[in-house]
Amino acid sequence: MQLKGEVALVTGGAAGLGRAIVDRFVSEGASVAVLDRSPAGLAELKEAHGDAVAVVEGDVRFLDSHREAVAKCVETFGKLDTLIGNAGVWDYSTALVDIPDDTLSEAFDEMFSVNVKGYLLGAKACLPALYASKGSMTFTISNAGFYTSGGGALYTGSKHAVVGIVKQLAYELGPHIRVNGIAPGGLGGSDLRGLKALNLQDTSISSIPLADMLSQVLPTGQMATATESTGAYVLFATRAETVPLTGSILNYDGGLGVRGFTEANRGSLLDDHFAPNEVVGRVAP
Ligand SMILES: NC(=O)C1=CN([C@@H]2O[C@H](COP(=O)(O)OP(=O)(O)OC[C@H]3O[C@@H](n4cnc5c(N)ncnc54)[C@H](O)[C@@H]3O)[C@@H](O)[C@H]2O)C=CC1
Numbered sequence: 001m002q003l004k005g006e007v008a009l010v011t012g013g014a015a016g017l018g019r020a021i022v023d024r025f026v027s028e029g030a031s032v033a034v035l036d037r038s039p040a041g042l043a044e045l046k047e048a049h050g051d052a053v054a055v056v057e058g059d060v061r062f063l064d065s066h067r068e069a070v071a072k073c074v075e076t077f078g079k080l081d082t083l084i085g086n087a088g089v090w091d092y093s094t095a096l097v098d099i100p101d102d103t104l105s106e107a108f109d110e111m112f113s114v115n116v117k118g119y120l121l122g123a124k125a126c127l128p129a130l131y132a133s134k135g136s137m138t139f140t141i142s143n144a145g146f147y148t149s150g151g152g153a154l155y156t157g158s159k160h161a162v163v164g165i166v167k168q169l170a171y172e173l174g175p176h177i178r179v180n181g182i183a184p185g186g187l188g189g190s191d192l193r194g195l196k197a198l199n200l201q202d203t204s205i206s207s208i209p210l211a212d213m214l215s216q217v218l219p220t221g222q223m224a225t226a227t228e229s230t231g232a233y234v235l236f237a238t239r240a241e242t243v244p245l246t247g248s249i250l251n252y253d254g255g256l257g258v259r260g261f262t263e264a265n266r267g268s269l270l271d272d273h274f275a276p277n278e279v280v281g282r283v284a285p
């Protein structure tokens with residue numbers, strides 16, 4: 001029960017990573033408000049968690065949706081301790097050359113409206129409540145906040161922008177509110193959707209064999225699930241354990257940034273030393 005009595009607001013909490021964060025926070029004793037655009041996902045959440053959650057249907061592109069979510073959170077639970085900015089969309093790694101001239105501007109606006117403006121508006125709407133509680137904000141980034149090929153230029157640009165926002169807000173909001181980021185790699189159990197402007201709004205990342213692809217390139221040898229990726233969100237939301245933690249971004253991506261060129265990892269050397277007759281732990285190069 002690391003979050004007993006704490007109150008969180010999670011955007012995009014009705015599916016994928018956000019849903020896993022809500023489940024974990026509730027199991028850690030927190031009350032959680034959720035802002036999401038999916039009525040079906042929100043109904044499932046309510047069914048699963050009852051009074052431990054308060055749900056608001058809305059769109060992170062609009063300040064009013066965030067205001068409504070904060071109001072409902074404070075009305076229901078009496079306060080807000082931590083904002084988890086998390087709702088996002090992907091571009092399915094669409095290359096610039098493949099985006100039609102008459103679509104690019106709209107696609108850019110949609111990507112940055114959800115992934116970047118959605119976080120800033122959330123931060124803005126939460127400011128008074130988080131100032132009052134001396135709380136924190138944590139934003140979901142991605143390996144695409146640091147490296148290429150976690151998306152196309154639209155997605156990668158949006159996640160790099162979030163890195164800057166985390167740093168700037170940590171500076172602007174200290175010493176009252178801590179602001180940090182968490183950068184997962186590919187995630188199992190995600191239903192991540194694409195841009196409407198690219199006609200990818202009904203395409204789910206679950207249709208891509210991402211786990212197979214990543215097992216070949218991750219030092220950890222295996223893509224993490226959303227559920228396995230909630231621990232850092234708990235840590236960042238605690239108070240006692242995070243006194244010095246602000247302006248930080250955690251690479252939480254299975255080691256994508258440290259993988260090798262000819263092989264993802266060199267654990268086979270350890271196997272040769274310590275378990276020469278076993279195949280356990282061996283990751284194919
Ligand atoms: N799936 C992956 O492999 C990775 C995802 N991420 C990031 O994780 C975050 C969560 O994504 P996932 O859980 O994978 O996706 P998901 O699609 O499973 O969940 C996202 C949730 O956000 C909601 N949402 C999307 N746009 C919205 C809007 N405009 N207004 C309100 N709600 C909205 C959706 O309804 C959904 O419930 C995103 O920021 C994504 O960029 C980062 C690294 C890897």
Ligand SMILES: Oc1cccc(-c2ccccc2)c1O
Binds near residue numbers: 149184
């Ligand atoms: O944020 C993200 C959203 C969707 C996929 C990835 C990804 C793609 C290829 C390899 C690793 C991750 C990602 O980073």
